Amino acid sequence: TRANGDAHVCAINLGRRPTFYEHADHSLLEAHLLDFDGDFYGETVRVSFSHFLRGERKFENIDALKMQLKHDIEQTRAVSKI
Secondary structure, three states: OEEOOEEOOEEEEEEOOOOOOOOOOOOEEEEEEOOOOOOOOOOOEEOOOOOOOOOOOOOOOHHHHHHHHHHHHHHHHHHHOO
16 A cells, blocks of 8 residues: 555455445445554555455454454565565
């Protein structure tokens, strides 16, 4: 992800968030920037994809989703070498 000319590593979800919305009618892009403390509100941000980690799925509960997100972030760090 690039903002203000700087590159930032992030874990991205592009999908319909089936854990929260069973019949969502549109996809949403969510980017979790790793090791970033700030905000980009009002800024233009460019997002690019480098690795595919897994497909989207519905989780049984929020705790299961949180556990998977923790694993996804670990994988993102590994493939990004940070």
